[in-house]
Structures are given as C-alpha cells and as structure tokens.
Amino acid sequence: MDTEKYILLGKTQDELKQWLKAQSLPAFMSSQLMDWIYVKRVRSFDEMTNISLKHRAFLKEHASLGLADPVACAVSKDGTKKYLFATASGIGIEAVYIPDRDRATLCVSSQVGCKMHCAFCMTGRMGYKASLAAHEILNQVLSIEDSTSLTNLVFMGMGEPCDNIEAVLAAIRLLTDEKAFAWSPKRITLSSIGLLPGLKRVLEETSVHIAISLHSPDALQRKEWIPAQKAYPISDILQTLKAYDFSHQRRLSFEYIMFDGMNDSLA
Structure with missing residues (x-):
C-alpha cells in the first residue's frame, strides 16, 4: 500500500467529494467510489467499470484503496x-x-x-x-x-x-x-x-x-x-x-x- 497516495477507504462521501474537487474530478464519482468500496467491496480500480478509463488511470496514480490482505x-x-x-x-x-x-x-x-x-x-x-x-x-x-x-x-x-x-x-x-x-x-x-x-x-x-x-x-x-x-x-x-x-x-x-x-x- 502506497502511503503517499490518498487513501480512499475510511473516507465519507463528503470527504471523497472534497478530494475529487481538489483534483478537478467530477463530484458524482464520490457516490460511485462509495458503492465500489463499501457495497461491492472491489479490490482494484480496474473493477470500477462505471468510472471512465481516464479517471481510473488517475485514481491508480494518485489514490489507494487502502486495502491490505492479512499476512x-x-x-x-x-x-x-x-x-x-x-x-x-x-x-x-x-x-x-x-x-x-x-x-x-x-x-x-x-x-x-x-x-x-x-x-x-x-x-x-x-x-x-x-x-x-x-x-x-x-x-x-x-x-x-x-x-x-x-x-x-x-x-x-x-x-x-x-x-x-x-x-x-x-x-x-x-x-x-x-x-x-x-x-x-x-x-x-x-x-x-x-x-x-x-x-x-x-x-x-x-x-x-x-x-x-x-x-x-x-x-x-x-x-x-x-x-x-x-x-x-x-x-x-x-x-x-x-x-x-x-x-x-x-x-x-x-x-x-x-x-x-x-x-x-x-x-
């Protein structure tokens, strides 16, 4: 897990909105991220199929899901x-x-x-x-x-x-x-x-x-x-x-x- 990236897990929808706004990304992505992380429980950005490839690439570079498997x-x-x-x-x-x-x-x-x-x-x-x-x-x-x-x-x-x-x-x-x-x-x-x-x-x-x-x-x-x-x-x-x-x-x-x-x- 890259600690320099913005960790999405543990953030509320409002916190995600604020971060997305600061990155010049659409605010509606906050609800998509909430759904993928907490409801669908995906473990990679590639699985977030209703988010554009461009935005997924940005997330991969600048954000982390914050997930780590048990050792x-x-x-x-x-x-x-x-x-x-x-x-x-x-x-x-x-x-x-x-x-x-x-x-x-x-x-x-x-x-x-x-x-x-x-x-x-x-x-x-x-x-x-x-x-x-x-x-x-x-x-x-x-x-x-x-x-x-x-x-x-x-x-x-x-x-x-x-x-x-x-x-x-x-x-x-x-x-x-x-x-x-x-x-x-x-x-x-x-x-x-x-x-x-x-x-x-x-x-x-x-x-x-x-x-x-x-x-x-x-x-x-x-x-x-x-x-x-x-x-x-x-x-x-x-x-x-x-x-x-x-x-x-x-x-x-x-x-x-x-x-x-x-x-x-x-x-």
Missing part, C-alpha cells in the same frame, strides 16, 4: 480464526473471527499495542506503538475471507478504543452509514476501561452498545489492575453512564475476569 490466519478447532495484519510500525495487529451458530462476530483492534498497561492484558505488556487510522480498522472488516458472513463487530481487540477516538468514531460512522456498510449500530459493541473523554463522545455521537471493563468493584484493587482507574475512577464512570438512556435497545454490559482468590468472593 497470516490461525484456525482453531471450534472455527475461530485469528487474522494477523501488518502495520507501518512493523508490528502486527490481530482481528479475531468468532463463529457461533447463526452469528459471526469480528473482534477488531484499534491500536498497535496499548498505553493502559492493564495487569491482565498481553497487549498492555507490549507498550504503545501506534494508533490505527480509520482505514486500518475497516480493512480488518473488509479483508478477512469471512467478511460477508459477519453479523456483529466488537472493538475488543488490541488497544483502547477511547484512546484512539477520532479514528474509531470515523470507522463507526462508516459502518453505520447507509451509503457504506449500512450496519445497524446494534450490531456493534465498543469495549473500554472507561477513558471518560472518549467514552462520552461514543455515548453522544453513536448508538453502539457499550461494554465497560470492570474486573473489580473495589476501587483500590481495580487501580492495581487497571492504572487508568486513578484518573478515571469507576465511580465517575458509573455516574457518567447513568446520564445516558439505555432503555431503547442500546445495551450496557460490564466485563469481569474472575481470578481465583482475588475477585471471586461476595465479600
């Missing part, structure tokens, strides 16, 4: 597939495909590594390397072999989504855009340890489900496992959540890993 895929006995994607940082990211009867969920990454350093998380031990752009998040959806069978998507992979809020929101907007993926927000869940600035934006600007990484109701214990508890106490997170309406099919859940003898008692 590896590990398959478990239960059908779960772990896809590995290369990144500019030189460190790969993972997307996990989870089949379950009539459902198929994709767990996507939002960062390379993570700043949060949660004690129970392998990604946190890597340290933070980079945040993914919107097209790198959406590429995980479009470039797995099971893409068309997906019913649900969860932001629960590598990284803290609310620490990369602009790219994550841009990806969610396109996932729920009728001119792009046209998914219902009820098919999407965002998991967060509760970084309030980003979490508030997700609550205000989207209707996706929310999952809070809790793991302990005890503030001191939670701070040992999740250092961000110091800046964003669970009490503040709960107070924020109470201000939003979860009565109209929007789901709020709490994630809890039980550790023997540590957070598994009623006391």
Whole structure:
C-alpha cells in the first residue's frame, strides 16, 4: 500500500467529494467510489467499470484503496480464526473471527499495542506503538475471507478504543452509514476501561452498545489492575453512564475476569 497516495477507504462521501474537487474530478464519482468500496467491496480500480478509463488511470496514480490482505490466519478447532495484519510500525495487529451458530462476530483492534498497561492484558505488556487510522480498522472488516458472513463487530481487540477516538468514531460512522456498510449500530459493541473523554463522545455521537471493563468493584484493587482507574475512577464512570438512556435497545454490559482468590468472593 502506497502511503503517499490518498487513501480512499475510511473516507465519507463528503470527504471523497472534497478530494475529487481538489483534483478537478467530477463530484458524482464520490457516490460511485462509495458503492465500489463499501457495497461491492472491489479490490482494484480496474473493477470500477462505471468510472471512465481516464479517471481510473488517475485514481491508480494518485489514490489507494487502502486495502491490505492479512499476512497470516490461525484456525482453531471450534472455527475461530485469528487474522494477523501488518502495520507501518512493523508490528502486527490481530482481528479475531468468532463463529457461533447463526452469528459471526469480528473482534477488531484499534491500536498497535496499548498505553493502559492493564495487569491482565498481553497487549498492555507490549507498550504503545501506534494508533490505527480509520482505514486500518475497516480493512480488518473488509479483508478477512469471512467478511460477508459477519453479523456483529466488537472493538475488543488490541488497544483502547477511547484512546484512539477520532479514528474509531470515523470507522463507526462508516459502518453505520447507509451509503457504506449500512450496519445497524446494534450490531456493534465498543469495549473500554472507561477513558471518560472518549467514552462520552461514543455515548453522544453513536448508538453502539457499550461494554465497560470492570474486573473489580473495589476501587483500590481495580487501580492495581487497571492504572487508568486513578484518573478515571469507576465511580465517575458509573455516574457518567447513568446520564445516558439505555432503555431503547442500546445495551450496557460490564466485563469481569474472575481470578481465583482475588475477585471471586461476595465479600
């Protein structure tokens, strides 16, 4: 993928219009590009047959679809597939495909590594390397072999989504855009340890489900496992959540890993 070219994946129709206008290309091409990229899901400009050869040649020279195939895929006995994607940082990211009867969920990454350093998380031990752009998040959806069978998507992979809020929101907007993926927000869940600035934006600007990484109701214990508890106490997170309406099919859940003898008692 040529990073010097304008990357089309991850752009809204308005953003595509602005770029096309700057290139002296017709604005109506924006709707064609949206259809080819997000609906028909082509992987080359040559497949865009309702765009003139002249304009396709221009796109090849000055733009990139922003798509990249996974470099590896590990398959478990239960059908779960772990896809590995290369990144500019030189460190790969993972997307996990989870089949379950009539459902198929994709767990996507939002960062390379993570700043949060949660004690129970392998990604946190890597340290933070980079945040993914919107097209790198959406590429995980479009470039797995099971893409068309997906019913649900969860932001629960590598990284803290609310620490990369602009790219994550841009990806969610396109996932729920009728001119792009046209998914219902009820098919999407965002998991967060509760970084309030980003979490508030997700609550205000989207209707996706929310999952809070809790793991302990005890503030001191939670701070040992999740250092961000110091800046964003669970009490503040709960107070924020109470201000939003979860009565109209929007789901709020709490994630809890039980550790023997540590957070598994009623006391």
